[in-house]
Amino acid sequence: MQKTEYDAIVVGSGPNGFAAAITLKQQGLSVLLVEGKKELGGGMRTKALTLPGFIHDVCSAVHPMAVLSPFLNSLSLEKFGLELIHPKCAAAHPFDDGTAGVLNGSVEDTANGLGKDREAYLNFMGPVVHELPKLLPDLLGPFPLPKYPLALAKFGLKALPSATWIARRFETKQARGLWGGMAAHAIQPLENLTTAAIGLMLMAAGHVAGWPIPKGGSQSLANALSAVFLSLGGEIQTDNMVKSIDQLPPAKVFLFDTTPRQLVSIAGNKLRSSYISRLDKYRYGMGVFKVDWALSEPIPFTADACRSAGTVHLGNTLEEIAATEKSTSQGKQAQNPYVLLSQPSLFDKTRAPDGKHTVWAYCHVPNGSTEDMTDAIENQVERFAPGFKDTIIGRSTMNTAQMQDYNPNYIGGDINGGIQDIYQLYTRPVLSASPYRTSAEGIYICSSSTPPGGGVHGMSGYHAAKQALIDVFKIKLK
Template sequence: MKKYDAIIVGSGPNGFSAAIRLQLAGLSTLLVEGSDKIGGGMRTSELTLSGYHHDVCSAVHPMFFGSPFFDALPLADHGLKFMEAKYPLAHPLDDAPAVLLHRSMEEMTDVLGQDFSEYQALLSEVVYKWPSLAADVFGPLQVPHHPLLMAEFGLKALASASYIAKRFERMETRALWAGLVAHGMQPLDRLGTSAIGLVLGGMAHRSGWPIAIGGSQAISDALTAYYQDLGGEILLNHWLEDVRDLPQHELLFLNMSPRQVLQVKGLDLKLGYRKQLEKYRYGMGVFKIDWALSDPTPFRDLACQQAATVHLGGTFEDIAASELDAFRGRMNAKPYVLFSQPSVFDSSRAPAGKHTGWAYCHVPLGSEQDCTELIERQIERFAPGFRDTILGRSTMNAQQMESYNPNYVGGDISGGIMDLGQMFTRPSFSLTPYRTSNPKVYITSSSTPPGGGVHGMCGYHAAHTALKDHYSPLK
């Protein structure tokens, strides 16, 4: 039986990035996937009706081009194409026109009025200086490459979203900010909740929020083609329960959450390290719906039809209340909903003249509640007549999300709560959190820095750490 330099378990974005980084360094690698289909959270399937293609997990990819690793790969040579919507983001309101986030920062002047200067200053480091900032933001806790720049970003990022919101005079600006920061799946009055808003908002102006033509599966397919061109190998339908069932290897990389890691036999992890993994904390879960639709979503403000993502939740106060409720274990009657309409920008997603819709809301961890009515009522609030366009739907509650992908513990799609205690030192309290107590085993999942998102940087840093540990000089 062939012996590999490294085996990587789990083919999500971080599994792929680790495998590619190691393969580029000249190692022989095997990427092992438990499912019969590659991709992890980057999969596309006919979930509702024949001919309607839905992204099972991620649908819009704000961090893809912000990733120093993914952005440098020649994936366009392997068929990957993105479509950019006119607006990365729209935020409809009850009694006012929708707030539209334009790709051009300058065009936000008319949108935000007297808040524009404050908004521009808030996002300035990400929008204008990201190449110098990316390695520090998308990496583990370390001595910054650009200390002053990181300090400027960090002071804003460490603030609570609620504190930052007080800088804005207009209700519309505060609502836009709420929609951005609520991606972080935490109560908005917590320290550090501004970080995700800074990155997502900055990426919207810097590179847009792209949608993969053909679905998120197209990203997986392009990564597969590139990885195999490098000589990497893939094994499907192999669920890892015992390390001794794997082919011979020197290094092992686990694209798994701490709970999964603890279930694998034969890892030879020290008791103290296992106890740290047992204490790892998860955040809110999600309830997700996919729709087959007869028509584009009939938003009251039709400009919303030209947005990659639509945040449905109303004012800052409304969204803050919704997130706090879900965190405390109860559902708000008007939850914050993230909605996407890929077929508007990619006609391959549905039969001619038809459409798809994709949405989720945040729910208590592990919830089995059916939130279909709550989500559709929120969409109807801003798009009356939406229910009349529904031809079919598919739903997944938080527990079903975990059944689909065990990395989503309790439906937590971020791989664990990203508060101050677990932002950089996740899943263990270490400056090199990709290492385990076994020097031959590494963790590559979003349970390591920088956390959730299709950016691949968790896997990249895990692989880079292993190369430094075991191979010199570093390739």
């Protein structure tokens, strides 16, 4: 029997896969979205990982980039069941002496907690926060042809340096540590160029729109995107792990929400050997080791600010974070790792039984490492919250191999789809006038391995779909 032919098939239901599928479907095309797992969502999945009644985000948990995303904001996802919760404090960074640096809603509130670095923080972040909304379409896309070149140039002067270079602006450990914890989301040595860009975007996001969590877990965001797509008449197929493009129905275009390695495995027979050689040079970064806990009570942080923060960065001083991130990037696992921690049940009572709590945390590890970092992570939490270990009643862990098994895009545990350093910031996966096109007509890559890179924003999928619409369907979006 003849297979149904589609205008477009999108492989992968992460935020970028959904963004691509929705963008194409909005133009009236017939679109099939194919997901390898039984559940939709890619990194946006929520499960009972520890004990019955305790709900945990498997990967993404906090979504500052989602609320900045021009594409996601255009969908009115609240009409499709998404409810975002904004913690009292976006992020906190505790120190050994019981104090903490705090990312609050406004630039002024944050600056007021930084002592003699108050004016330095206002001068650094104030202009960025003022200009960010109009710069987002350029910053969250391929190499920009800026609408506001002067404003973008000023942003670039702060974003292109290393995080350690920018840290020279600050004197207090509170400001330096808070900045270091933000920049360490780059998952690379803080001495690398452009690590300041990650810290800058995350801090600005906290001031512009906050660091929200979806009520009920990140699966709620996936469910809302699915509802949008289905409301437009899109088709979804789950539990179909695509091994070869030849197993898919005929289509005019194929978009892959995968990293270059899976793209070659699935569609290599359609790609030019020269293009495959370029993809083979694509570099993956550090991996992560993740722990989820079921707790009998909230984490007893010494610093009060941490008890009202949705996200907590554990790493003490900027110098300590920089040293551990550099060591880990060189393949030497640090035993006092920088830890990213989310405590959603403080703000979302759907996550745990009454009075109990769920917590999510991970540290960076060498790519592909299977070393058990449970003790190291728990020791870091205990360091800033004495008595924490006594609250643990359940635990689930995932090393890099398990992360990759859960989501094939997480090569060696790399959750960013490839290292996002200066060499791969805009040239991901290859240097090209359009990084979303492949060497094969009608085949596109739409994952975080394309600009603007990692994060739950959907903009990679949106821009890939825009390119396909121009190339194949002669439709140009505004």
